[in-house]
Amino acid sequence: MVEFIKNANFDFVSKFKFTSILSVGLVVISLVGLFSNMNYGVDFRGGAEIQVKFEEALPLEALRKSLKSGGFKNVSVQTIGEKGDNEFLVKVPGDEKNLNALTESVGTALKTGLVGNAPKIRKVDIVGPKAGASLRVAGFQAMGWALIVIMVYIGLRFDFKYSPGAIFALFHDVSIILGIFAFTGTEFTLQTVAALLAVIGYSVNDTVVIYDRVREHEEREPDVGDLSVLINRAANETLSRTILTSGTTLFVGLSMYFYGGLAIRDFFFAISLGVIVGTYSSIFVAAPVTLLFDTLKKKNEFSVKASA
Numbered sequence: 001m002v003e004f005i006k007n008a009n010f011d012f013v014s015k016f017k018f019t020s021i022l023s024v025g026l027v028v029i030s031l032v033g034l035f036s037n038m039n040y041g042v043d044f045r046g047g048a049e050i051q052v053k054f055e056e057a058l059p060l061e062a063l064r065k066s067l068k069s070g071g072f073k074n075v076s077v078q079t080i081g082e083k084g085d086n087e088f089l090v091k092v093p094g095d096e097k098n099l100n101a102l103t104e105s106v107g108t109a110l111k112t113g114l115v116g117n118a119p120k121i122r123k124v125d126i127v128g129p130k131a132g133a134s135l136r137v138a139g140f141q142a143m144g145w146a147l148i149v150i151m152v153y154i155g156l157r158f159d160f161k162y163s164p165g166a167i168f169a170l171f172h173d174v175s176i177i178l179g180i181f182a183f184t185g186t187e188f189t190l191q192t193v194a195a196l197l198a199v200i201g202y203s204v205n206d207t208v209v210i211y212d213r214v215r216e217h218e219e220r221e222p223d224v225g226d227l228s229v230l231i232n233r234a235a236n237e238t239l240s241r242t243i244l245t246s247g248t249t250l251f252v253g254l255s256m257y258f259y260g261g262l263a264i265r266d267f268f269f270a271i272s273l274g275v276i277v278g279t280y281s282s283i284f285v286a287a288p289v290t291l292l293f294d295t296l297k298k299k300n301e302f303s304v305k306a307s308a
Contacts, residue, residue, distance in 0.1 A: 008236040012283055013228045019284035023172055030179020037182040041076065041189035044136040046129030047093040048102045051122040052110065054086040058117060063088055070109025076187055078262035087122070139193040143174060146197060150204050158211055161297055165290035166207050169281040173203050177273045186266055195267045199274030202249070206242065206282040210234050227294045231287045246279040
């Protein structure tokens with residue numbers, strides 16, 4: 001493996017007190033944004049997704065302006081396909097009373113506002129508010145089950161003292177990404193849920209690499225006793241691998257975000273954030289929580305021996 005930093009000897013553990021306060025603060029702020037400011041997409045709040053094609057080229061802003069003039073608010077518009085296809089995906093929120101008439105109203109507004117460039121409705125997907133709410137719950141449940149299964153996996157592969165650290169790190173990552181989505185007004189859709197599940201997989205893999213190295217040191221050096229020393233060694237020994245893996249993944253994520261088109265931009269926005277936050281949390285969230293549970297375990301064992 002290529003080593004960017006040879007013989008690294010950074011004292012990560014000494015920074016845990018500061019990073020723990022920082023992480024808790026970011027998670028709290030993110031949760032506030034999640035419950036008060038999240039911009040749920042049509043998938044989760046109900047409405048219609050309309051794929052429309054125009055005969056001539058049309059600027060995105062002109063389409064948005066036409067819909068706004070037609071009385072449609074909180075409309076999401078994005079290009080799909082190649083640039084010359086002149087196709088757009090229009091997402092319009094609505095309720096059960098007007099969903100059936102929504103497509104016709106959008107078509108009328110476009111014909112009125114864009115004279116000479118006739119729109120052709122290619123496809124319409126309608127999601128009712130109740131179905132949207134069910135999808136929203138199912139999306140969060142999927143992430144919850146993923147965390148539970150990962151906790152069991154970590155406990156079986158290593159030791160259950162490592163499980164809480166991995167779960168706290170994943171909860172930290174997902175919360176902060178959702179918070180950034182909330183405060184930037186980025187739409188939360190099924191695509192975002194897929195990205196978050198991918199982030200969970202990436203983040204836990206990064207954490208497992210460090211945990212694996214810690215376990216190796218525990219087996220080779222059982223007399224060390226101090227888990228913080230082993231964590232520092234493991235983090236330093238895997239630092240080059242972390243930089244290489246995270247750097248290349250982030251490069252791909254940002255490339256797709258900037259050049260992949262609007263249809264996948266939000267997905268790779270979440271992926272890019274996940275790489276950054278997940279790399280941080282593998283060392284500065286998972287490790288301190290593991291240290292905490294290891295300390296509590298030793299205190300409990302000491303109390304049992306003392307009482308005996």
